[in-house]
Amino acid sequence: MKYVDEFRDGGLAQKLATAIRAEADPAREYAFMEFCGGHTHAISRYGVTDLLPPNVRMIHGPGCPVCVLPIGRIDMAIGLALARPEVIVCTYGDCLRVPASDGLSMLKAKARGADIRMVYSAADAVALAQANPAREVVFFAIGFETTTPPTALVIRQAEALGLNNFSVICNHVLTPSAIVTILESPEVREIGSVPLDGFIGPAHVSTIIGSRPYAFFAEEYRKPVVIAGFEPLDVMQAVRMLIRQVNEGRAEVENEFTRAVTEDGNLKAQALVSDVFELRRSFEWRGLHEVPYSALRIRARFAAFDAEAKFDIAYRSVADNKACECGAILRGVKKPTDCRIFGTVCTPENPMGSCMVSSEGACAAHYNYGRFRDIPVVAA
Amino acid sequence: MGEVKKGYVRPLDLKQGRVDMGHGAGGRAMAQLIDEVFARAFANEWLGQGNDAAVLPAPAAGERLVMATDAHVVSPLFFPGGDIGCLSVHGTINDVAVMGARPLYLAASFILEEGFALADLVRIVNSMAAAAREAGVPVVTGDTKVVEAGKGDGVFISTTGVGALPAGRDIGGANARAGDVVIVSGSIGDHGTAILSQRESLAFDTEIVSDTAALHGLIAHLLELVPGVRVMRDPTRGGLATTLNEIAVQSGVGISLEEAAIPVHPQVEAACEFLGLDPLYVANEGKLVVICAAADADAAVSALRAHPLGTEAARIGEVIDDPNHFVQIRTGFGGRRMVDWLSGEQLPRIC
Numbered sequence: 001m002k003y004v005d006e007f008r009d010g011g012l013a014q015k016l017a018t019a020i021r022a023e024a025d026p027a028r029e030y031a032f033m034e035f036c037g038g039h040t041h042a043i044s045r046y047g048v049t050d051l052l053p054p055n056v057r058m059i060h061g062p063g064c065p066v067c068v069l070p071i072g073r074i075d076m077a078i079g080l081a082l083a084r085p086e087v088i089v090c091t092y093g094d095c096l097r098v099p100a101s102d103g104l105s106m107l108k109a110k111a112r113g114a115d116i117r118m119v120y121s122a123a124d125a126v127a128l129a130q131a132n133p134a135r136e137v138v139f140f141a142i143g144f145e146t147t148t149p150p151t152a153l154v155i156r157q158a159e160a161l162g163l164n165n166f167s168v169i170c171n172h173v174l175t176p177s178a179i180v181t182i183l184e185s186p187e188v189r190e191i192g193s194v195p196l197d198g199f200i201g202p203a204h205v206s207t208i209i210g211s212r213p214y215a216f217f218a219e220e221y222r223k224p225v226v227i228a229g230f231e232p233l234d235v236m237q238a239v240r241m242l243i244r245q246v247n248e249g250r251a252e253v254e255n256e257f258t259r260a261v262t263e264d265g266n267l268k269a270q271a272l273v274s275d276v277f278e279l280r281r282s283f284e285w286r287g288l289h290e291v292p293y294s295a296l297r298i299r300a301r302f303a304a305f306d307a308e309a310k311f312d313i314a315y316r317s318v319a320d321n322k323a324c325e326c327g328a329i330l331r332g333v334k335k336p337t338d339c340r341i342f343g344t345v346c347t348p349e350n351p352m353g354s355c356m357v358s359s360e361g362a363c364a365a366h367y368n369y370g371r372f373r374d375i376p377v378v379a380a
Numbered sequence: 381m382g383e384v385k386k387g388y389v390r391p392l393d394l395k396q397g398r399v400d401m402g403h404g405a406g407g408r409a410m411a412q413l414i415d416e417v418f419a420r421a422f423a424n425e426w427l428g429q430g431n432d433a434a435v436l437p438a439p440a441a442g443e444r445l446v447m448a449t450d451a452h453v454v455s456p457l458f459f460p461g462g463d464i465g466c467l468s469v470h471g472t473i474n475d476v477a478v479m480g481a482r483p484l485y486l487a488a489s490f491i492l493e494e495g496f497a498l499a500d501l502v503r504i505v506n507s508m509a510a511a512a513r514e515a516g517v518p519v520v521t522g523d524t525k526v527v528e529a530g531k532g533d534g535v536f537i538s539t540t541g542v543g544a545l546p547a548g549r550d551i552g553g554a555n556a557r558a559g560d561v562v563i564v565s566g567s568i569g570d571h572g573t574a575i576l577s578q579r580e581s582l583a584f585d586t587e588i589v590s591d592t593a594a595l596h597g598l599i600a601h602l603l604e605l606v607p608g609v610r611v612m613r614d615p616t617r618g619g620l621a622t623t624l625n626e627i628a629v630q631s632g633v634g635i636s637l638e639e640a641a642i643p644v645h646p647q648v649e650a651a652c653e654f655l656g657l658d659p660l661y662v663a664n665e666g667k668l669v670v671i672c673a674a675a676d677a678d679a680a681v682s683a684l685r686a687h688p689l690g691t692e693a694a695r696i697g698e699v700i701d702d703p704n705h706f707v708q709i710r711t712g713f714g715g716r717r718m719v720d721w722l723s724g725e726q727l728p729r730i731c
Contacts, residue, residue, distance in 0.1 A: 004653065010640075010714045017714075045658075047715015097723075120582060232713050348723035359723075369717040372706045 007231030008046065016236045017051040023243050030056045031195045032242050033332055035179060036144075036202035037064030037360025038230040044359075044369035046232040056239060059194075059332035060355075060362035062178055062288060063202060065143045066094050067354040067361040070284045071318040073171050074100040077140045080169075080311055081106075081114035084136070087311075090119045090128055091140035092147075098357050099350075101318050106140075122150040126157055129166035138307045142171045146204040148296065149269040152276035155298065155305045167307035170298050173283060175205050176213045177294035181285075183221045187333045194332045198242040200235065201227035203257055210265025214253045222251040229257040276302055284317055286354035287326035321346070324353035329362050336363040337374060343367055392416050397498040404492065404526025417502055418490075418522060421509035426485075426520035434520035436485060442547035448475035449540040457504065457534055460574045461589030462665075464537055465508035470594045470665060471616065472541040473515055477596035478612040478668070480551035480603060481543035486512060488539050489523040493532030504535060515594040517541070549603075553630035555610035560699040561677035562635060565598065565668040565684050566591070566692035567643040568620050572662035573651045584654075588647045593666030598689040602670065605683040611671035614664070621660040621719045623669055624707045634702025637709040637719065641696045660719055661726050671699060 024030060034040055040060045043049060049058060062068050078100055081089040089106070096106045096118060110116040115135075119125050122139060129137035141151040151168060158166040179199065188194045201214055206227045214225045224245035228238035238256045245252060255261055276299060283295030298306040307313065320326065324346070325339035336342050336355065346352035348364050355363035389412060402409035419427060426434040439445060452468040469486065476483040488508070492501065512519050519539075570591040577586045595614060603609060611631070615623035620642070624635050644659045652659045666689065672680050677695055684690030697709075707719040 008713055010712050013714050044717060045711070046713035047711045047717045048713070050715035051713075364723075368720045368723075371720070372704070372708050372716075372718050 004231070007229065007233045009233065012233055013051055013236060016233065016240065020056070020236065020240050020243065021053050023240060023247065024053050024056055025247060026055065028055065029195065030197050030243060030246060031059055031332065032056070032198050032200060032239060033059040033061045033182070033196055034200040034235070035061040035063040035175065036200070036205065037067070037358065038203060039200055039228065039235055040064065040362065040365050041360045042230050042232050042235055044365040048232050048235055049370075051236065052239065056243070059196070060329075060365060061182065061332075062285065062330040063144070063175070064358050064360035065147070065173065066098055066358040068173065068178075068285045068287060069095070069098060069142055069171060070286045071100050071320070072284065072316050073169070074098055074106065075318065076308075076313050076315060077116075077138070077169055078104055078106060078109040078114065080138060080307070080313055081116050082109060082112065084311070085115070086134075087136045087138055088115045088117060088128065088132060089138045089140055090117045090125050092142065093118045093120075094358050095140060095142055122147075122154040126154045126161075126163070126166060129158070129163050130161070133165060135165060137166050138311075139166070139168045140171070141168050144173055144175050144202070144205050145208045148172045148273050148277070149208065149266075152272045155276050155302050156272070158305055159302065164304070167305050167310045168298065169307045169313075170277070170296060172277065172296045173285065174294050174296070175202055175209070176217070177291055178285065178288065180217060181288055181291045181294070182331050183217060183223065185331050187328075187331055196223060196332060197246050198224040198226070200238045200242070201225045201253070203228060203230045203234070203260070206257065206261040206265065208266050208269050211253050211255050211261055211263050212265075218251050218253045224251045225253045227253070227255045227257050227261050229260065286320065287330045289327070320354070321352040326353035326355045326363075329355050336366040339363070343371065392498060394498050394502050399492045399494060399496040399498065399501065399526055401494055401526055401528065404524060410524065414524060417498070417505055418524070421502075421505045422512065422519040422522075424518040424520065426518065427522070434485065434487075436520065436542075439544040443544045446476050446479050446481035446543040446545050447540065448472055449538065450475060451536065451538040453533060453536050454575065455533060456575070456578045457500065459578045459590055460586075462592040463504055463507050464535060465504035465506070466511035467590075467592050467665060468537040468539045469508050469511035469515065469517070470592050472539040473517055473594045473596055474614040476541040476543035477594075477599045478551070478614055479543070479545060480549045480599070480609075480612070481545040482600070483515070483517045483541055483543040483596050485542045486517055486519045486539055487521045488519050488537060490525070491532055491536040491538075492524065492526045493534050494526055494529040496534050501535065504537075508537075511594065515596065517594075551609055551612055553611055553613065553627050556627055556631035556633050556671045556699045557610070558633055558699050558701040559674055560610060560671050561674050561695055562624070562637065562697040562699065563670040563672070563677065563680055563684065563693060563695050564615075564620065564643065565595075565670070565690040567645045567648065568615070568664055568667060569644055569648040569652065569659035569662035571665040572619070573648045575663070576655065577651065584651070586647055586651060588645065588651065591664055591666035593689055595666065595668050595689065598668065598684065598687045601687045602680060602683045606672060606676050606680045608676055609670055609672045609680065611669070613669045615667055615669050616665060617663050618722055619659070619661040619663055620669065621658070621707065622722055624719065625705075625721050627669075627671065628702075628705040628707055631699070632705065634700040634705060635697060635707045636700050637697035637707065639709050640712045641694055643692045643694050657726055661722050674698075
């Protein structure tokens with residue numbers, strides 16, 4: 001594929017691997033967090049870890065929007081769909097499997113009679129409402145800054161069309177505040193038990209918000225950030241740039257993904273988002289608990305399209321499994337295999353904690369792609 | 381088969397007519413549907429007898445019977461390169477053939493939804509009949525039921541196949557051994573991608589057509605030249621990844637693949653990339669996975685390539701010792717990863 005294969009070239013990867021080995025100081029350890037699930041996926045899918053020297057460790061952060069969605073939010077959608085037969089809940093595909101309370105997920109609730117459907121875009125949700133004027137279509141919107149503008153757009157469209165049977169359960173979350181939460185956690189800030197040496201900044205998120213929002217924590221926390229694309233060569237190049245910053249004692253925001261990300265991002269999309277949404281004071285993240293100013297809600301002006309107001313549904317927090325180590329894993333304090341229930345009680349078929357939910361989560365990525373590393377395999 | 385007195389009954393309106401509950405009620409309307417649609421399309425000596433079951437000759441001395449059944453629920457019913465009709469014939473023939481058996485007969489059962497257009501039914505049945513004729517495997521008995529509107533998805537087809545397995549032939553999922561070679565007969569992911577391209581909510585323009593095909597000819601050619609093949613399987617739902625995981629567990633071995641060697645058409649790769657899917661997990665309907673001894677590998681690839689259905693055959697990996705029965709892959713990028721069982725359905729990523 002043109003413009004894709006170039007970023008997956010095995011020969012170039014070997015050259016880059018050699019360059020990284022040459023630049024990494026054998027006397028020290030490097031730990032970099034890729035915040036975004038897209039990077040976690042690329043690292044696992046292409047076996048990038050095998051090309052990095054053993055003293056460079058990648059930590060899978062909380063950047064998978066499906067994984068960090070708390071159980072209580074999914075319960076809201078399921079409860080609504082089960083209680084009101086006139087409601088069609090629609091959402092993105094990978095949301096359907098996320099486990100909720102009472103052994104349910106949206107897929108399982110569908111099997112119990114709830115009308116829950118998969119859509120490929122926010123625009124499909126509006127089309128569904130137009131096609132079903134006698135039903136109430138509720139779009140369960142999730143995601144980071146990347147998927148927020150399309151949700152804002154459909155709310156404005158619904159208003160323009162005078163649609164009175166369309167509303168949104170808004171679960172959009174914000175990247176910078178989650179990174180700050182990780183850096184503010186006692187393990188990272190005070191105890192120093194997590195040697196986080198730098199971040200690979202998100203690709204798609206940064207196309208919207210630009211590179212500027214990362215400058216604050218590069219300066220404040222003295223952590224280098226390199227924004228990178230989702231292709232495996234992008235990731236390796238970003239690792240090389242981070243190693244160089246660490247070696248030189250710099251903590252700056254650098255942009256590897258110049259083909260898509262600018263300093264200011266997409267101003268039009270940002271304006272659209274701020275027109276429709278406002279900050280929530282606090283929002284619960286699965287695995288990270290309450291994170292202040294880390295999510296968006298629909299502004300009062302668009303209350304007619306806010307399903308939480310329209311159907312008077314309230315959020316109720318549901319605790320994760322007590323044995324679950326997701327919080328520690330998301331901060332890099334523990335590895336997936338350090339969790340007692342990893343791969344036994346908690347599997348991708350039956351996930352207990354957030355990291356096991358989507359293949360972009362730290363535990364699911366290790367379970368699906370890397371589990372063979374835990375056990376020596378004898379070649380024939 | 382029903383006896384319909386010609387001249388007293390108005391023929392079915394096969395252009396504008398629709399399936400109604402009467403077509404499944406066991407009376408004259410049902411007999412008429414069977415006669416004018418199914419019996420006409422599948423015409424053969426066994427079906428024509430109109431009995432409740434077909435009476436068939438026993439296989440030759442020493443041969444064993446092989447039987448497989450498969451229910452087909454596909455949406456959309458018509459897709460580039462095929463439809464549910466030919467698919468239901470090919471799928472079951474292939475299930476019989478991958479055991480090394482010669483497919484002989486098919487049984488077909490239809491569950492029709494009230495309101496389904498007779499013209500579409502005729503199109504599907506004719507496609508099925510053509511596939512059966514081309515494969516030389518007749519549909520010798522069948523059944524029809526009609527369910528109320530809203531309780532079906534147009535048409536569901538279940539087919540059962542019977543075949544004869546020559547004496548001494550032992551091909552099965554439990555026969556793979558460390559050191560064996562894994563081969564595919566061609567590009568993977570074509571069928572599943574062709575289906576996705578036609579989904580109402582997704583429709584994208586593509587030249588990808590389903591690979592649906594009966595593989596018994598290809599298999600017969602392969603076994604003639606390489607009789608010692610250990611495992612064969614058609615990687616349908618769940619794709620190549622699921623099939624290899626099944627074999628690894630059945631045989632108690634591991635499998636190591638080379639990503640760069642696995643044939644994937646660029647259009648399929650692009651569509652999967654766009655949708656966030658992995659071609660290794662996408663369904664195929666006309667592809668074969670073969671595992672044989674390393675010494676037979678070159679001969680097997682050559683045999684497959686010499687047949688029109690196997691021109692893109694490739695050696696893609698090897699069987700290894702692994703008590704955990706993992707399937708792993710060396711990526712084109714140069715790293716390694718597992719190719720695990722699929723967790724539930726493969727669903728598109730959000731960003």
